Amino acid sequence: MNAVVHKAAELLASATAAGTPCPPIRDLFADGDLDAAYAVQQLTTERVLAAGHRLVGRKIGLTSPAVQRQLGVDQPDFGALFSDMALDHDGTIPIGRLLQPKVEAEIALVLGADLPGPDCSIADVRAATAFLAPALEIVDSRIAGWDITIVDTIADNASSGLFVLGDTHKTLDDVEPAEVEMQLHRGTELVSQGTGRDCLGDPLNAAAWLATTLARRGEPLRAGDIVLTGALGPMVPAVPGDAFTARISGLGDVTITFAGEAA
Template identity: 90%
Template sequence: MSADVHKAAELLATAARTGTPCPPVRDLFADGDLDAAYDVQRLHTERVLAAGHRLVGRKIGLTSPAVQRQLGVDQPDYGALFSDMALDHDGTVAAGRLLQPKVEAEIALILGADLPGPGCSVADVRAATAFLAPALEIVDSRVAGWDITIVDTIADNASSGLFVLGDTREALDAVEPADVEMRLHRGTELVSQGTGRDCLGDPLNAAAWLATTLARRGDPLRAGDIVLTGALGPMVPAAPGDVFTARISGLGDVTISFEGEAA
């Protein structure tokens, strides 16, 4: 890996460690150099694993056509989920743990079988999925002011922060992911809503894309992996004292609180 890949990784790691966001890292690379950005992400993964944490799955980002247009891309991206990123349903995000958190509601897949190599289909995803669960992803950016392009967000582990799975589990034959409806409340206020079709037309499409992309990179999805398939509605900034609850039809609720007093 190049010196610039290592420099970008160090900038992002320092921002996370100190709690001070860094400038964008995209200027270290040629425009649209996604391979370099994923190399930065791989260095981050190696560091987290070396620290004793486990890789427990993957998240998919940029599944909204509107967000893709905003960043000038025509594909999603992905990041890694680690054991230290998981929070319990109805748990609390400690004050100061994240830099610039935002919340989005998603469908999580829990895989019961490995997914095949390049060319993974929606039918393959269906066959490999053991359960669905309602999920909240708490995204975060180590880049100041969320001033990101796709290169910045990929390098920054797809702007991952934390994630929460609800306590309910449903089989795919009981719930059709494309047909679900999602409502996200902050306290009693409805702050985001959408449907399964707002995630690449079907969250299973997003999962098939991820499986194919990871297999091409030599890192396929395995049985037991959690897959956060992508936001079902707009993400919402979080502040101390906020309590978010997402209700996804057919799947149930998932809640997270942010430590501190509301403004």
């Protein structure tokens, strides 16, 4: 199994280096082998850290019940956020930085305290959260055509790409995450919308699940970590020249532009 894990990690790393997506890696493993998929993700994490980048937080994926049903799972997944994935609000993504980008709007939590317990509650998340910010996650897949199952996406760092946090910071005294409304625009066109309850009923539910899962793996969330809690609406494909702005009620706006001429 160790050799197969390394083979899958090499396929994904080669796809990134070449800028060419690879076929699905799920056939290398037994059906639904999530432990093997996370082992592949861990190898990628070790390589990124060895290259000098820092782990700055985690992202939560598969928080939509509809997407869970599509992939045949009943739980979210997670991936790592690295320092080289962070973008400035209202910044620009260079052409060729990503392979198959899609954009989704989320609430980001930034922790002010550790969450080391193996049975984290929403109350624990509330107590540990320093502030919230509007966020865009630019998801990507090293798997050709986004032909993914749960095994593929977990192994591929939960289909992570880049992320950007808005400049406005609010506390949980200011904003209740489950109550927010989100609109995502491409230029002036409304392309996605949703509410906080579209993320596992409450983005804080997702954060509590993540904290519990990581603590049980011996990799707890720490003060200063960024947590992308999951999409508030459907993700939207992006092409060169696109400019996206997410507006999240009570939190404000966050914007990113893809370099190149608009279609």
